[in-house]
Amino acid sequence: MKELRATLALQSLPWPVLVGLGVIGAVFQLANPNFLTPLNLTNLLLQIAATGTLATGMVLVLLLGEIDLSAGAVSGLCAACMAVLHVRHGVNGALAAGAALVLGATIGTLQGWWITRLRVPSFVVTLAGLLAWQGALLFVLGSTGSVNLRDPFVVGLAGTFLPSGAAWIAASVVVLLQLAARVRHQAQRARAGLATSSTGNMAVHAVLLILVIGGTTAVLTADRGFPLAVVILVGMMAVVDGMVTRTRLGRHILAVGSNAEAARRAGIPVSRVRITAFALCSTLAALGGVLAASRLQAVNQSSGSGDLLLNAIASAVIGGTSLFGGKGSAWSALLGALVIGSISNGMDLLALESSIKFMVTGAVLLVAVTVDALGQQGRR
Amino acid sequence: MSNTGTPLLELRGAGKRFGAIQALSGVDLVVRSGEVLALVGDNGAGKSTLIKCMAGSHPLDEGLLLVQGEPVHLRAPPDATRLGIETVYQDLALCDALDVVANLFLGRELLVPGAGRPLRMLDEVVMEQKAREVLAELAVTIPDLRAPVASLSGGQRQCIAVARAVMWNSRLVILDEPTAALGVAQAGQVLDLVRRLRARGLAVLIISHNLADVFAVADRIVVLRLGRKVADVDARAVSREDVVAAITGAAERA
Numbered sequence: 001m002k003e004l005r006a007t008l009a010l011q012s013l014p015w016p017v018l019v020g021l022g023v024i025g026a027v028f029q030l031a032n033p034n035f036l037t038p039l040n041l042t043n044l045l046l047q048i049a050a051t052g053t054l055a056t057g058m059v060l061v062l063l064l065g066e067i068d069l070s071a072g073a074v075s076g077l078c079a080a081c082m083a084v085l086h087v088r089h090g091v092n093g094a095l096a097a098g099a100a101l102v103l104g105a106t107i108g109t110l111q112g113w114w115i116t117r118l119r120v121p122s123f124v125v126t127l128a129g130l131l132a133w134q135g136a137l138l139f140v141l142g143s144t145g146s147v148n149l150r151d152p153f154v155v156g157l158a159g160t161f162l163p164s165g166a167a168w169i170a171a172s173v174v175v176l177l178q179l180a181a182r183v184r185h186q187a188q189r190a191r192a193g194l195a196t197s198s199t200g201n202m203a204v205h206a207v208l209l210i211l212v213i214g215g216t217t218a219v220l221t222a223d224r225g226f227p228l229a230v231v232i233l234v235g236m237m238a239v240v241d242g243m244v245t246r247t248r249l250g251r252h253i254l255a256v257g258s259n260a261e262a263a264r265r266a267g268i269p270v271s272r273v274r275i276t277a278f279a280l281c282s283t284l285a286a287l288g289g290v291l292a293a294s295r296l297q298a299v300n301q302s303s304g305s306g307d308l309l310l311n312a313i314a315s316a317v318i319g320g321t322s323l324f325g326g327k328g329s330a331w332s333a334l335l336g337a338l339v340i341g342s343i344s345n346g347m348d349l350l351a352l353e354s355s356i357k358f359m360v361t362g363a364v365l366l367v368a369v370t371v372d373a374l375g376q377q378g379r380r
Numbered sequence: 381m382s383n384t385g386t387p388l389l390e391l392r393g394a395g396k397r398f399g400a401i402q403a404l405s406g407v408d409l410v411v412r413s414g415e416v417l418a419l420v421g422d423n424g425a426g427k428s429t430l431i432k433c434m435a436g437s438h439p440l441d442e443g444l445l446l447v448q449g450e451p452v453h454l455r456a457p458p459d460a461t462r463l464g465i466e467t468v469y470q471d472l473a474l475c476d477a478l479d480v481v482a483n484l485f486l487g488r489e490l491l492v493p494g495a496g497r498p499l500r501m502l503d504e505v506v507m508e509q510k511a512r513e514v515l516a517e518l519a520v521t522i523p524d525l526r527a528p529v530a531s532l533s534g535g536q537r538q539c540i541a542v543a544r545a546v547m548w549n550s551r552l553v554i555l556d557e558p559t560a561a562l563g564v565a566q567a568g569q570v571l572d573l574v575r576r577l578r579a580r581g582l583a584v585l586i587i588s589h590n591l592a593d594v595f596a597v598a599d600r601i602v603v604l605r606l607g608r609k610v611a612d613v614d615a616r617a618v619s620r621e622d623v624v625a626a627i628t629g630a631a632e633r634a
Contacts, residue, residue, distance in 0.1 A: 185505075188505050189505055189508075192505045192506070192508075192509045193509070194505065194508055194509060194512070242501075246501045246502055246504075247499075247500075247501060247502065248489050248491065248500075248502060251478075251482060251489055251502060252487075254475070254477060254478060254482075255475045255478060255482075255486055255487075257477070258475035258476055258477035258478055259473065259474065259475045259476065261471075261473060262472075262473035262474060262475050262486070263475065263486070263487070265457070265473050266473070266486040266487030266488075267458065267487040267488075268486070268487045325477075326475065326476070326477030326478075327477045
């Protein structure tokens with residue numbers, strides 16, 4: 001069986017979460033036939049855009065073995081600043097959204113600096129941040145407590161759907177570029193005399209890629225079109241994944257998370273790496289806040305609060321990113337967000353009480369963390 | 381290499397004090413290229429302090445450190461690294477979650493050539509190629525260079541840590557208890573690697589509690605006792621009993 005899986009190149013797939021998704025999909029489809037319809041699946045993806053974005057940022061600090069509890073509050077505050085700048089001060093919508101990201105980066109840098117230079121645990125610093133930025137959100141919104149957004153750019157982030165033709169062309173280009181990059185990489189390895197994947201391996205990869213991207217495009221274009229928010233979410237994840245797996249910064253983040261002392265001895269600037277990861281996490285939280293505001297077409301006092309933060313952490317962990325540092329990927333945030341989003345969406349369709357929803361989500365998180373912890377023991 | 385000529389590293393009258401405790405005093409030590417020097421002694425004899433002085437972790441309080449005849453002052457570990465002195469500590473300092481290639485190049489990653497430095501990608505192909513060359517040269521066999529080091533055996537991990545220390549033009553490798561916590565076969569793997577380093581003309585300083593391992597690889601044995609050097613002998617000229625006597629102080633009382 002081991003050899004078979006290896007030859008099929010499927011060994012590296014995150015099986016537990018994929019099986020989990022399959023089970024969740026089957027159960028809800030049996031309970032309510034509307035679950036697996038293009039309409040509902042499109043809604044599901046729009047619902048997870050903000051959570052998935054926050055979760056991707058969370059992956060970066062989890063890779064360090066740290067945590068950021070302020071991500072939800074930061075997303076709310078940054079979205080509120082964008083809304084207030086735009087609506088009350090007449091700043092251009094795109095510019096205001098950019099300012100929100102800059103604010104996120106600044107907050108993350110500040111928190112990261114506090115954690116690394118003053119050696120206060122990230123749990124405490126970001127818990128303080130959770131409260132403080134929540135307060136700042138209320139302060140910025142002022143007495144009205146809510147700001148409605150009508151700017152075409154901001155609202156368009158979540159409200160734009162690519163028409164079928166454009167979506168299929170874009171999907172084909174992405175698939176072709178991916179396949180070309182893979183072939184080129186294999187050719188480089190072959191030239192360098194290194195082991196290469198078998199043709200069968202490559203074929204399985206290609207088929208999987210086409211199935212996933214083609215299938216998603218087919219489902220989404222059957223409804224309103226391919227949502228721009230999904231393009232932003234997946235594109236952002238691809239960039240973060242490339243950063244983690246292919247750049248020096250990403251390698252250093254993994255090294256610091258795996259063994260900070262070893263990283264320090266190897267000459268890696270550990271503090272700078274940590275601060276950068278916290279800055280990126282808060283920047284992505286800000287982006288998530290902008291996406292959430294765009295979908296709601298408003299920012300209010302509850303923006304970024306509620307279960308957003310916990311869902312973001314849960315998504316990263318359920319997707320397979322370890323709480324113990326050094327292990328995980330940006331894509332885990334997408335898979336985890338799909339699990340969390342499907343459960344929430346499915347239970348909404350069944351009109352279950354929020355009491356049940358919270359308990360089920362809690363149980364799923366506990367199972368995911370337990371799997372992570374058991375895996376950790378297994379490696380010792 | 382012969383025993384004549386300028387030694388690679390030399391300590392003259394080295395002393396180190398921590399508060400009221402004199403950890404080292406008046407230690408003279410010579411380390412030559414192409415030689416395996418074993419440093420033995422009881423717990424608290426000053427072995428760790430001595431290697432930390434050579435690795436730049438502890439500045440010397442008294443005495444001189446000479447590298448190729450030139451007096452040097454090591455303020456921090458990078459100073460030692462620049463002079464070609466690498467230390468492999470007992471805890472190995474590997475990143476378990478990273479693969480073999482990533483660990484060998486940790487902190488010295490190669491990037492694909494081209495402009496735009498911060499955006500440049502890691503050159504995994506060249507790194508893997510070089511990793512393979514280095515491990516082949518040292519005859520270290522690792523089945524899968526892309527496996528996380530957590531999945532390797534203790535002997536393989538020790539060999540990776542040593543390979544990382546020697547792959548950057550180092551001239552002296554200091555190994556702190558390289559065979560502790562290893563089984564016989566795995567310890568044999570590591571000792572073979574030490575012999576190959578010697579054959580390549582490197583100086584190897586090895587700390588060990590295991591006298592069987594010491595006699596298996598060392599050319600010369602230095603015994604520390606209570607911060608002083610009490611013996612500095614050719615390994616072929618002494619017996620195990622002589623060394624034990626020097627370690628325990630029985631030789632002094634006799």
